Amino acid sequence: MNSNKNTLKVFAYSYLIFLYAPVLLLPIFAFNDSTIISFPLNSFTFEWFAGLTQETYLQESLKNSLFVAISTSILSTCLGILASRASARYEFFGKKSILSFLILPLFLPEIIIGVALLVVLMQLGLPLSLWTVILGHTLVCTPFSIAILNSAFANMDMSLEEASLDLGETRFGTFKRVILPMVSPGLISSLLICFTISLDEFIIAFFLTGTETTLPVYIWGQLRFPAKLPGVMALGFLMLLLSLVLLSLFEYFRRRMNRSAEDKTNVQFDNLFKT
């Protein structure tokens, strides 16, 4: 039995190396003083980071991406609140089918979503803009928001809500003053995850973007020019750091959310894969 465990452990660590291999290369090439992305390495440099400040187009797309990601995270989380509150608290006709339909985008190739939305927009004669990207991203992010918030709402003690209603608070007041504060760690987790997904999403943005591009679309354009690659590595490294900060925050709020719950392990992913 023990040898079994050790074999598994060796496997787990090797698998972890496989999973981290590309990520670990990012900082190496971001600081490597060579325009060619390969070994052997040259000396250490900050040049590529300094170069990023010169790229006006990059800053423009970063601004666009932040706008898209913030709007997407707010919209998805609002839709997520409505759907998961309904699912956790009420029984109604067609509940299961409606919820499976809402998380369907998770199972669809992004290119299908991108293409389908593009066709609709073209048929309606609507111009492509950052808002069309936001709509597409909201569709993809809402399932994640629902999964996270479902566990937050399900773990909530219903007697507190009843107490508030009994004491004369209105339904809306109860929602605002009792329910929302109790699920706030879940809300923040949802905002962070949707923000991170949207910031990195490429295919839908590629199809739905107009003249203003998002950061991944900008990076896609840069990948064709070998001379731009070291700068892209530096940019990627900065984005990696940002993701790490956001994810650590997410983990912190997830733990706070689950502290009161009985099941302390990844409840929200449980919800995600239940259907």
Add this chain to the structure above:
Amino acid sequence: MMDRVKNWFSSDSSRGLTLIGLPFGFSLLLLAAPMLLIFFLGFWTQDYLDLDRSFSLDNYIEAWSEPMYRDLMLRSLGISATVTLATVMLAYPMAYFISFHGGNRKALWLFLVTIPFWTSYLLRVFLWKVILGYNGVLNSALDWLGVIEEPLTFILYNANAVIITLTHAWAPFAILPIYVALEKIDRSYLEAAADLGDGPLKSFLRITLPLSMTGVVGAALIIFIPTIGDYVTPKLVGGKDGLMIANVIQVQFMKANNAPLGASLAVSAMGIVSMISLVFLALNRRWLRKRGS
């Protein structure tokens, strides 16, 4: 009558429906409607800049009979199936290790497993190109170790490179559902099996594996269906021999300006993948029932 209407409006049922109405409407408008339109678009024809809206099967006939599209479709299915199998086979022991031997570090392991996937997808795929290339990290390392004389060339710009990259990209989508399924298994079953004389392998095959099949099936579907439509990976590391159906769909929509043909290819791909998934689900159900009896 009025009372009944009033009662219904303050009932759980109506409150639930009111709440879910907005997200449901949003998805109907932005998911169901576009999907339907794509479905119909496949039966229309592009007439230079205009759409000819009369019913025609020409696009579907072209999508299914043109050898190039057929080859791409078969290759895409092959790549997706291989990626699904490889990812699940690699993820299962990892999830098993975390669930059964993770101790009080389970959360840390899950966190570690997911971190790489929050880095830019485009850059991750690009970095695989750096790893697998002719002068890449892998070839340099193997050469330095004296394992190879000549750089390996079968690992970049072909289907293998696409499979390796996608197997990496989808890892957490397999590890997490399998882990969740394993966590749910009541450990006393395993103790009972051991007490009754089952060895570790036998109790794994008779208890752990069947009870964790929900996670495996969930993982397989969540990987198999979206990978068929992957665009970035084949474009960056696939070369000419590793292109997939999404690449030609993109060309039809953007460069070739033949959206109806693109739509019929997309609908065909989704149809085939859904059929395979349904067969897979049915087979799994039958297997589990046989196990159960």
